[in-house]
Amino acid sequence: MRQEDIYKEHADRVYKYLMSLSGGNAVLSEELTQETFFRAITHAESFDGKVKMTTWLCAIAKNLYISHLRKEKRRADSEPDDIPAETYISGRMEQTEIYKAVHRLPEPYREIVLLKIHTDMSFGEIGEIFGRSESWARVTFFRGKERLREILKGEDIL
Numbered sequence: 001m002r003q004e005d006i007y008k009e010h011a012d013r014v015y016k017y018l019m020s021l022s023g024g025n026a027v028l029s030e031e032l033t034q035e036t037f038f039r040a041i042t043h044a045e046s047f048d049g050k051v052k053m054t055t056w057l058c059a060i061a062k063n064l065y066i067s068h069l070r071k072e073k074r075r076a077d078s079e080p081d082d083i084p085a086e087t088y089i090s091g092r093m094e095q096t097e098i099y100k101a102v103h104r105l106p107e108p109y110r111e112i113v114l115l116k117i118h119t120d121m122s123f124g125e126i127g128e129i130f131g132r133s134e135s136w137a138r139v140t141f142f143r144g145k146e147r148l149r150e151i152l153k154g155e156d157i158l
Contacts, residue, residue, distance in 0.1 A: 003037075003041055006037075006040075006053065007037055009053075010053060010054050010057050011033060011037065013054055013057075013058075013119055013120070013121070014033050014036055014037075014054075014057050014058060014061050015029055015030065015033045016118045016119045017058050017061055017062075017115060017118065017119050017121075018032045018033055018036075018061050018065060019118055020111075020114030020115055020117065020118035020119065021061075021062065021065045021111065021114065022065065023099055023103060024099070028068070032061060032064050032065055032068065033061070035064050036057055036060045036061040036064060037057075039060050039064070040056070040057055040060055051128050052125060052128065054121070054125060055125055055128040055129055058121075058129050059129055062111075062129065097152070098152070101148055101151040101152050102114060102148060104151055105144055105147055105148060105151070106147075108130060108140055109140060109141075109143060109144030109147055109148075110144070112126060112130075112137060112140050112141045112144055113141060113144040113145065113148060115129075116141055122134070123135075123137040123138045123141065124137070126141075
């Protein structure tokens with residue numbers, strides 16, 4: 001398959017995955033999507049076909065996002081940011097409250113809930129990303145939803 005075809009087939013899914021990880025940051029998601037495909041092309045020999053192409057690309061995207069967070073943390077530790085967080089929050093209040101609650105979930109619940117909400121990945125594909133089974137992904141998603149309900153009802157158990 002040509003590189004262009006791989007990009008056309010998988011870019012939207014990778015972008016949605018990154019949107020879920022980044023809390024809806026479209027600029028960052030687009031940037032990391034491009035970087036994901038650049039890395040995939042430059043390291044194509046490491047794709048052995050044992051997992052689906054989408055799973056491999058999302059694993060690359062996840063690693064890039066984690067690297068981005070580490071860089072941002074180092075930057076934040078060295079340069080305080082005077083812009084309040086409210087400046088970055090947009091959309092309806094309900095969506096904001098749900099996203100706030102989702103981001104209070106511990107890992108891996110947060111990531112799995114966001115993956116299920118923002119992508120059309122199966123539980124099997126989500127399990128592959130984490131190196132786990134489909135059943136593990138289903139159970140973890142269910143538990144994440146339960147914790148999310150508790151947070152939204154104000155019964156924060158975290």
